Every structure is written in C-alpha cells, then in structure tokens.
Amino acid sequence: MQVVFSQRAPKTSRVSTRALVLQSFNFDLNGELTGISSHFKSYPSITMWLINTRTLELEEFVGADIPAYAILSHTWETGEVTFHDAKAKLLGKQTSQGARKVAKACEVAAEHGLAYAWVDTCCIDKSSSAELTEAINSMFQWYRLSQICLVYLSDLKAVELDHAMYTSRWFKRGWTLQELIAPSRLMFYDQDWKKRGTKEDLASLLSKITRIDIGILLDPSRMYTVPVGKRMSWAADRQTTRLEDRAYSLLGIFDINMPLIYGEGPKAFTRLQEEIIRRSNDVSIFCWRTQENTRWRGILASSPDDFRCAADTEDDVALKNGPEYTLTNKGLRIELDLASAGPNLYLMALYCTDYFKDEWECIYLTAIGKDSYARARPQELVCKARKGLSWVRKQSQYLTEEMDSEMSSITLRHALDRSFTFDGLLHTRLGYQLGGTHPERLWHHDHAAFLHVGYKPFVGCHVLKPNPRRFASAVILAFGVTNEGRSWLCFVERHTICPWSPSQRVLNRAECLNTPVKWSREVRSSIVGSIGQYGIFRDQKEDMLAATWATDSTFLTATLAEEVRDGCTTYVIKLRDKIIVSSEDSQEQNTGGPKDGDRKSWLMRAIGL
Numbered sequence: 285m286q287v288v289f290s291q292r293a294p295k296t297s298r299v300s301t302r303a304l305v306l307q308s309f310n311f312d313l314n315g316e317l318t319g320i321s322s323h324f325k326s327y328p329s330i331t332m333w334l335i336n337t338r339t340l341e342l343e344e345f346v347g348a349d350i351p352a353y354a355i356l357s358h359t360w361e362t363g364e365v366t367f368h369d370a371k372a373k374l375l376g377k378q379t380s381q382g383a384r385k386v387a388k389a390c391e392v393a394a395e396h397g398l399a400y401a402w403v404d405t406c407c408i409d410k411s412s413s414a415e416l417t418e419a420i421n422s423m424f425q426w427y428r429l430s431q432i433c434l435v436y437l438s439d440l441k442a443v444e445l446d447h448a449m450y451t452s453r454w455f456k457r458g459w460t461l462q463e464l465i466a467p468s469r470l471m472f473y474d475q476d477w478k479k480r481g482t483k484e485d486l487a488s489l490l491s492k493i494t495r496i497d498i499g500i501l502l503d504p505s506r507m508y509t510v511p512v513g514k515r516m517s518w519a520a521d522r523q524t525t526r527l528e529d530r531a532y533s534l535l536g537i538f539d540i541n542m543p544l545i546y547g548e549g550p551k552a553f554t555r556l557q558e559e560i561i562r563r564s565n566d567v568s569i570f571c572w573r574t575q576e577n578t579r580w581r582g583i584l585a586s587s588p589d590d591f592r593c594a595a596d597t598e599d600d601v602a603l604k605n606g607p608e609y610t611l612t613n614k615g616l617r618i619e620l621d622l623a624s625a626g627p628n629l630y631l632m633a634l635y636c637t638d639y640f641k642d643e644w645e646c647i648y649l650t651a652i653g654k655d656s657y658a659r660a661r662p663q664e665l666v667c668k669a670r671k672g673l674s675w676v677r678k679q680s681q682y683l684t685e686e687m688d689s690e691m692s693s694i695t696l697r698h699a700l701d702r703s704f705t706f707d708g709l710l711h712t713r714l715g716y717q718l719g720g721t722h723p724e725r726l727w728h729h730d731h732a733a734f735l736h737v738g739y740k741p742f743v744g745c746h747v748l749k750p751n752p753r754r755f756a757s758a759v760i761l762a763f764g765v766t767n768e769g770r771s772w773l774c775f776v777e778r779h780t781i782c783p784w785s786p787s788q789r790v791l792n793r794a795e796c797l798n799t800p801v802k803w804s805r806e807v808r809s810s811i812v813g814s815i816g817q818y819g820i821f822r823d824q825k826e827d828m829l830a831a832t833w834a835t836d837s838t839f840l841t842a843t844l845a846e847e848v849r850d851g852c853t854t855y856v857i858k859l860r861d862k863i864i865v866s867s868e869d870s871q872e873q874n875t876g877g878p879k880d881g882d883r884k885s886w887l888m889r890a891i892g893l
Contacts, residue, residue: 330422331415333367333407334400337390340375342367342407343400353400354393355430357463357470358385359438359453360405360525370406388477389434396432404459417544424462424536428504433467440474446481446489455493458524458533464494465504466536494518495595508539512560513568513594513636516585520592528552530588539563550586554686557584558611567606568597568636571645573665580650581662583616583683593665597636597645606635615656615682622649623673628731629660631668633675643667649683651728653735656682704744704763705733707858719749719758733854748840761831761842763857771855773844774831 332350333342345351363380375386386403393401408419427433437452449472454460464470470483483490483501491498496518500507507515515537524530531552532544540559545552560569570583572590585591609618621633628650636645646668650660721727722745726734734744743764750758763773829844840859847856 331418332402332426333370333409334402335370335375335386335390335407337394337399337401340387340390341373342370351400352398352431353402354389354396354398354432354434355427355467356386356389356401356403356434356436357427357454357460358436359457359460361385361438364405367406367409367411375406385436385438389436392434392473392477393432398431402426402430413544420532420544421535421541424466427463427466427536428468430467431469433463433470435463435470435472436475436477437472437480438475440480442474442476442478444474446486449486449489450493456522458519458522458530461494461519461522462533462536464490465496465500465507468504507537511568511571511594511597511636512538512564512566513571513591514597516569516572516588516591517593517595517597519588520595521589531556534588553587554584558685561609561611561616565606565608567609567634568594570632570647571597571634571636571665574662576662578662579660581659582686583659584685594636611685612682615684617680617682620678620681621675622678623668623675624730628733630657631666631673632657633668642671643669651731651733651735652684653682654725654728655680656684656735658684702742702765702855703733703735704855704857705731706746707732707856716748716750718746720747721745759840761857761859763844763855771829771844773829773842773857775840775842 331344331346333344334353336343361381364382365375365378365386375383382405386406389403390401409415437454440448440452472480472486474480487498487501490501519534524533526546527549528546534556535541538560540556542555542559557569571594572585573593574581574590607619609616623631625631625648630649631646632649633644633646646666648660648664649657652658728735745760745762748759748761759775761775765771831842843858845856846853
C-alpha cells in the first residue's frame with residue numbers, strides 16, 4: 285500500500301499560493317513504514333537521538349541512516365527523565381512517573397513493529413543551545429515523518445467518555461498544536477494507556493475542541509493555504525512554560541526557521557511575525573484585536589491570543605493578491621486602501637472576508653507622521669462595505685511595527701497632543717494656495733496637520749501663495765513650540781524668499797520675536813514698526829494667540845487655540861481672510877478693512893494699540 289505525504293516546495297513570496305511537491309513513502313502489508321531515510325537524504329547533516337524500544341538505550345542517527353520511528357506527544361509532568369538520564373542508560377532502572385511513561389511509549393511502539401521511538405524529554409540535549417535550536421526548528425518535520433504519533437492524555441481517566449477531552453491539558457499546551465497537525469497517523473491513549481481512537485476516528489471532536497477544520501487535520505498539506513491570521517487563531521489560549529516558546533512552537537505551522545533567544549520575552553513573537561511578513565503578503569496577519577486597555581498599538585500583535593477573532597477569516601481572492609509590503613527601519617512599508625473614519629482616524633482594508641460578501645474586515649489607523657501610521661482602537665476589528673466608503677489607495681506608507689510598552693503609547697499621545705492642525709487653510713475666499721511647507725516630511729496633507737512627534741523646539745511654516753489674478757504678496761505663516769513648551773505663531777512677509785521655499789533666517793527671526801506671552805504695548809509697537817506688515821497678540825476674550833497680516837487689498841487673520849479632538853489636546857490654527865476695498869470715496873465696509881493709505885494704523889488698532 286502506498287501513502288502519499290506532502291512536502292512543501294521552497295519558500296515563495298506568498299504562503300497562500302505556495303506550490304506543493306509530492307513525495308511518496310511506502311508502507312508494507314503490515315502497515316509499517318519503509319524508505320523513510322529517502323527524505324533525510326535531503327538533510328545529510330541532521331541528527332536525531334532515538335530510543336531503542338527493546339533496550340531503552342539512546343542511539344544517534346544522522347541523515348539517511350535515520351530509521352522509522354514512533355514519536356510521543358504528551359504534557360510534561362514532575363519526574364520527567366532527561367537526556368543525561370537516557371545517556372547514562374537509566375531509563376530501564378528508574379521508577380519515576382516520567383520513566384514509566386517513556387517505557388510504556390516504547391512498549392506500544394514495539395507492538396506496532398517499530399524498533400525506535402522519540403520522546404522530547406530525553407531525546408534532546410537541552411544543555412547544548414545549538415542542538416536545542418536544531419531540534420525546535422526541525423520538530424515539525426520530525427513529527428510529520430514519524431510513522432505513528434502516540435498521544436498520551438495523562439488527565440483522561442479510563443472511565444471518562446471521549447468528550448472529556450475538552451478539559452484535557454494536552455489541548456491547552458502550545459507545543460501540542462503542531463504535534464496534532466503534523467503527523468499523518470496519530471493515536472490517542474488515556475492515562476491507563478487504553479486506546480481511544482485515531483485522528484480520523486475523532487476528527488469531528490478534535491475540530492470542535494481546536495477550531496481547526498477537519499480537512500486540515502486529515503490533510504496537513506492544506507494548512508499552508510489557510511490565511512495566516514486563521515492559523516494564528518489556533519494558538520490562542522494555549523500556554524507554554526517559557527514565554528518565548530509561544531512563538532517557537534509555531535515555527536512549523538508557518539514553515540519558518542529562526543534562531544532561538546531565550547530571555548527575549550515577547551520579542552520572540554514579534555520576530556516570528558517579521559519572518560512571516562518577509563515570506564508572505566497575506567494581510568490577515570494584521571487581523572487581530574487586543575484585550576489591553578490602550579489607545580494605540582503597533583501593527584504587529586503582542587501574543588497569539590490577539591488572534592482569537594481571526595478564527596473565521598475567509599481565504600478571499602483579494603487576500604491572495606494582497607499588496608506588497610516590506611520591513612524597513614522606519615516601519616512596515618505598504619500600499620494601503622484607506623477610508624476616512626473621523627479626525628485623524630482611518631480605516632485600513634484587510635480583505636479578510638468572504639469574496640461574495642460586499643464587505644471587508646478593517647482596522648483603525650491614526651497618522652503619526654506625513655506617511656506614517658499607528659494602530660488606533662486596537663480593541664476593535666470592524667466590517668465595512670466595500671462600496672459604502674470612499675477608499676483611496678496610497679503608495680509607500682509606513683506602519684509602526686511595535687508599540688507594546690506603556691511608555692511608547694505615552695510618547696505617541698504626547699506627540700499627537702502637540703500636533704498643529706489647520707482649519708480652513710486652503711479654503712480662503714481670496715484664493716490663496718499652499719505654495720510650500722516646512723518641514724515637509726512632517727506635514728500630513730490628508731489630516732492637514734504637522735505631526736512633529738514631540739520635537740522641541742519645533743518650527744514650522746506654510747508659504748501662502750496668492751491666486752495669480754491677485755496682486756497681493758506671498759506671505760509665510762510661521763508657528764511652533766519653544767523649548768519651554770509654549771506655542772507661538774506669526775506672519776512673516778516673504779520679501780526675497782525664492783521660490784516659495786521658507787527661509788530659515790526668517791523663521792529664526794520669527795521664533796525669537798514671538799512667544800505666547802501677553803505682549804506689552806511697547807513690544808507690540810516695536811513689532812509693527814520694525815516689520816510693518818505682521819502682528820501678534822493674545823485675544824484675552826478667547827484665550828488664543830492671533831496674528832494679522834495686511835496689504836492694500838488683503839487682510840489675513842490666523843488664530844491658534846487649544847482644542848480637544850478625539851481625546852487629544854491639539855493646537856488648532858484657523859486662517860481667515862477679508863477683502864479690503866480702497867478708493868477715494870469708499871468707506872470701511874463689512875470687511876472691517878482700513879481706508880486707503882491707513883493700513884498701518886488700522887493694523888495697530890486690530891492688534892489692540
């Protein structure tokens with residue numbers, strides 16, 4: 285009889301469309317596996333320690349010499365035997381619970397005609413970091429290539445029905461996930477080593493317990509067509525003794541190899557996600573939500589538990605043709621489909637729903653720079669109609685990878701709280717246009733804000749270029765935050781600035797002259813007298829900073845006030861303009877403009893002199 289196993293082809297850029305190459309293994313008439321060494325010819329340097337089921341002694345095999353073997357899947361208990369115990373030939377002499385378990389596993393393996401068995405407690409030299417790394421990176425393959433996997437449920441009593449498996453610790457441990465999926469032949473035993481059935485016999489029950497489709501359980505090669513987010517959901521609520529093992533136990537599920545760094549804590553799961561991103565453009569890896577009480581997060585999840593919500597993720601056609609994205613030292617560079625959801629709040633489409641449904645799974649983003657975003661409202665994952673919103677595709681945007689610590693969230697809030705947001709900047713009645721921006725890298729056009737990420741002192745400006753039909757002069761609206769954290773703004777005449785680019789000299793001059801204090805009459809007079817066509821003052825009634833700028837035909841007013849928007853206190857700058865009518869017989873009209881030739885005195889009255 286011939287049984288066909290699937291072996292994955294070399295890695296490609298898309299996991300969901302990875303080609304599968306078939307390799308055959310033969311069973312004799314008694315159901316015993318032959319020719320297993322043919323697989324290990326591809327790995328001539330791989331080493332396995334196997335227990336001789338007759339002598340209970342360890343023997344070492346390399347590459348093509350590795351024989352057929354049984355493998356044990358279990359939960360660790362007290363008194364487990366170690367590699368050094370096995371090397372010292374103590375397996376047959378000890379009476380501990382762990383030793384009896386290994387001996388019984390070898391006995392069952394021998395009953396199936398197998399001369400060797402592998403048990404993780406005593407077949408890995410954990411004192412060698414190199415051997416431990418090789419074993420963990422190879423473990424999925426070792427379970428897949430075993431002739432039979434023996435699952436020992438130490439907490440399932442002989443008198444209990446199969447449905448008692450729901451409460452077994454085996455289904456709550458991180459390592460047992462790959463031990464369930466990888467083997468083609470898997471048999472379950474209770475605490476008295478009474479056989480309860482095979483994976484095929486119990487497939488329906490196992491699927492209900494683990495949320496893994498029956499088709500995946502019976503044909504592990506189909507696992508690599510499942511969206512990344514859904515595979516992550518299988519590991520939700522599973523536990524490991526070492527925090528890092530929550531990531532390392534998933535290496536085989538995603539066909540990933542990476543070095544082990546015990547002591548790195550949650551960064552291990554971050555590294556796993558980064559490795560997946562390097563090999564796949566499956567955006568369902570962003571289909572998660574957290575239970576933590578935080579306003580912002582990075583785009584990567586902090587734990588497999590965050591993917592509980594992805595259990596029903598569908599393999600959409602759009603998912604297979606998702607955008608290209610790349611890890612950089614600035615963040616995750618990606619092409620986004622965004623839709624506005626409020627002030628500095630955007631929806632990012634994930635394409636993770638049924639193709640025949642007119643909706644997408646979406647997450648919320650908030651802008652933290654000109655082309656940078658962080659995850660907002662990370663507790664939410666919403667479905668939105670594909671055609672019900674105005675989606676805009678943006679190229680080369682950056683998503684912050686990590687923001688797990690409380691300090692990172694505080695830093696982001698500090699930056700957003702001090703952003704400069706503009707109201708009506710490009711909607712003045714005189715037709716002014718935005719002729720230039722500084723610093724351009726911090727200007728977020730869609731949000732109409734400078735997101736300066738807490739830089740102090742901060743100096744920014746807009747060059748306001750008049751409509752070509754107008755005879756007004758261009759002007760710079762400058763603003764910023766001092767070293768002491770005080771805001772300021774002013775108008776600065778462009779003079780010889782060319783062409784539409786801000787002059788650092790003028791900005792330095794503006795910063796020195798303008799701090800948000802209550803200006804004395806003498807200081808304000810000096811400003812008007814020396815610069816002539818701009819002024820700054822504090823509106824005591826509205827408790828805001830204001831600046832004015834006037835020409836023969838134009839009067840501009842800018843105000844700066846603090847407002848709370850979406851929970852953040854931001855600096856809001858409002859820009860308004862008026863038309864000044866000048867003629868020999870004209871009177872000051874509704875615009876409040878001065879009579880011809882009286883511009884300076886009118887400006888002085890406007891700023892309270």
